Amino acid sequence: MTSKNISLPNAEDLLKTLAQKLQPLLQANTALVGIQSGGVWLMQKLLVLLEKDIAANAIEHGTLDVSFYRDDYEKRGLKAENRPSQIPFDVENKHIILIDDVFYTGRTTRAAMNELFDYGRPASITLVTMVNRGGRELPIAPQITAIDIFLDASQNLQLIQNQNGNLSLELQSKSGTANSGNHV
Amino acid sequence: MNNPQLDADGRLRHLLSIEGLPKRILNQILDTAESFVGVAEREVKKVPLLRGKTVCNLFFENSTRTRTTFEIAAKRLSADVISLNVNTSSQSKGETILDTVDNLIAMHADMFVVRHSQSGAAHFIAKHVPDHIHVINAGDGRHSHPTQGLLDMFTIRKYKPDLHNLRVAIVGDVLHSRVARSEIHALTTLGVPEVRVIAPKTLLPTQVEKLGVHVFHDMKAGLKDVDVVMMLRLQNERMNGAMLPSAQEYFKTYGLTQDKLNLAKPDAIVLHPGPMNRGVEIDSSVADGSQSVILPQVTYGIAVRMAVMAMLAGGQNSGSQAGSQA
Numbered sequence: 001m002t003s004k005n006i007s008l009p010n011a012e013d014l015l016k017t018l019a020q021k022l023q024p025l026l027q028a029n030t031a032l033v034g035i036q037s038g039g040v041w042l043m044q045k046l047l048v049l050l051e052k053d054i055a056a057n058a059i060e061h062g063t064l065d066v067s068f069y070r071d072d073y074e075k076r077g078l079k080a081e082n083r084p085s086q087i088p089f090d091v092e093n094k095h096i097i098l099i100d101d102v103f104y105t106g107r108t109t110r111a112a113m114n115e116l117f118d119y120g121r122p123a124s125i126t127l128v129t130m131v132n133r134g135g136r137e138l139p140i141a142p143q144i145t146a147i148d149i150f151l152d153a154s155q156n157l158q159l160i161q162n163q164n165g166n167l168s169l170e171l172q173s174k175s176g177t178a179n180s181g182n183h184v
Numbered sequence: 185m186n187n188p189q190l191d192a193d194g195r196l197r198h199l200l201s202i203e204g205l206p207k208r209i210l211n212q213i214l215d216t217a218e219s220f221v222g223v224a225e226r227e228v229k230k231v232p233l234l235r236g237k238t239v240c241n242l243f244f245e246n247s248t249r250t251r252t253t254f255e256i257a258a259k260r261l262s263a264d265v266i267s268l269n270v271n272t273s274s275q276s277k278g279e280t281i282l283d284t285v286d287n288l289i290a291m292h293a294d295m296f297v298v299r300h301s302q303s304g305a306a307h308f309i310a311k312h313v314p315d316h317i318h319v320i321n322a323g324d325g326r327h328s329h330p331t332q333g334l335l336d337m338f339t340i341r342k343y344k345p346d347l348h349n350l351r352v353a354i355v356g357d358v359l360h361s362r363v364a365r366s367e368i369h370a371l372t373t374l375g376v377p378e379v380r381v382i383a384p385k386t387l388l389p390t391q392v393e394k395l396g397v398h399v400f401h402d403m404k405a406g407l408k409d410v411d412v413v414m415m416l417r418l419q420n421e422r423m424n425g426a427m428l429p430s431a432q433e434y435f436k437t438y439g440l441t442q443d444k445l446n447l448a449k450p451d452a453i454v455l456h457p458g459p460m461n462r463g464v465e466i467d468s469s470v471a472d473g474s475q476s477v478i479l480p481q482v483t484y485g486i487a488v489r490m491a492v493m494a495m496l497a498g499g500q501n502s503g504s505q506a507g508s509q510a
Contacts, residue, residue, distance in 0.1 A: 065219065068231040068494070077195070077498030078212075084219040091227075118228035 011167040014146035019049040031060040038101025038159035062087035069111035091120030101159035103129040106140035201328035202369040216491035234263035241267040257489035303327035318496040333366030335485040356416030382406035
């Protein structure tokens with residue numbers, strides 16, 4: 001598949017697929033954790049979809065900014081804008097659903113797992129991503145994805161949130177041309 | 185002019201003084217520190233940012249608290265820390281500053297935290313070290329104490345988020361205070377519209393107005409309607425000279441009591457860089473009172489020092505990639 005002609009799926013549709021796949025995993029002891037930024041947008045939308053079906057009980061959730069745990073920190077440094085991680089619940093013995101937008105090398109996931117363990121010892125961690133784009137470099141893979149789209153290293157797939165809060169996928173090649181998947 | 189604190193890409197390379205740092209960098213340090221505040225509340229109070237790095241606290245002048253907070257900050261970033269009180273070691277045997285530094289570089293130190301009684305000592309070391317080594321000024325003579333200035337800004341921002349709408353008074357021995365200089369530069373750079381200094385003429389530098397502050401000699405007039413009161417430590421050794429009559433006399437005129445504090449806004453906060461002289465520059469009931477944020481300053485000081493170290497250590501050869509996914 002080449003970057004030029006690929007047609008990207010609608011992110012809002014993928015979101016519904018994810019919510020359906022996630023539903024059976026929820027138990028009393030489950031908490032959602034989104035990875036900044038795309039994973040947090042996804043988590044917020046998933047919470048709305050999932051909580052519809054749960055009587056009264058809100059799902060515990062938090063956010064991670066893994067900048068301080070990345071293996072390439074020395075090279076990359078901090079993003080201009082970096083947000084505090086917020087885990088407002090006790091991680092000990094929780095079943096954590098870790099949420100990210102795009103799964104690629106697995107390094108973000110590794111950093112997120114390391115950070116989570118500094119909050120406590122979870123009972124389990126399940127990785128959920130909207131897209132698996134292939135190219136992992138570590139023995140880590142998402143258990144739940146809405147779609148696989150295999151891309152080569154010259155391409156960059158990103159989840160975008162517009163002003164109305166709607167999600168879409170955007171593909172950029174190294175030449176910098178964008179291919180938005182808003183309306184496929 | 186070439187700014188030794190920034191690299192060619194405008195990133196922080198050394199922290200030597202607040203003077204000369206753009207607002208962008210100050211805000212980045214304060215924003216980054218927000219992320220570190222929570223680290224202390226976790227099960228594991230550490231992040232692995234400086235794992236495998238060696239931070240060297242080089243204290244040519246004693247300061248237990250500053251050294252301790254830098255040490256804690258470095259350890260919470262997973263660095264290895266060596267603290268040297270140099271006045272009690274090689275220097276007393278005649279070794280020069282640069283010899284001491286060169287020896288520590290030969291031991292593969294990655295970062296120096298420097299405290300010295302001479303103004304400009306940290307600059308001097310920063311000019312000398314190779315590119316990959318970073319220097320933080322932990323106080324040099326009367327010149328500068330940038331991390332204290334930054335942690336004060338962080339504390340003020342926590343309680344009074346809108347800096348563009350504040351009236352701040354700095355009270356006490358401005359003349360000898362590196363803290364006051366750093367605070368004034370930080371406040372004006374961050375856009376605080378009204379900065380006052382309150383002190384007797386003998387404890388003010390000449391032409392202090394040129395720093396953009398309003399001068400008051402009468403504490404009651406100076407405290408009127410301020411949002412923030414930043415007290416300075418009165419250094420006991422200044423008492424001996426002709427500058428001040430006595431500690432009691434000083435307390436009467438420039439010591440912060442609840443009565444005087446009541447002239448400020450009702451929700452005004454009180455800062456002090458420590459160590460306090462209770463009953464000299466500040467009354468115990470104020471220091472321990474509900475408007476005092478002196479202990480939060482200490483807590484936030486760790487987060488701010490972590491942020492500075494993190495920014496110095498990160499992004500050294502980047503600029504190439506900005507992709508956020510992995």
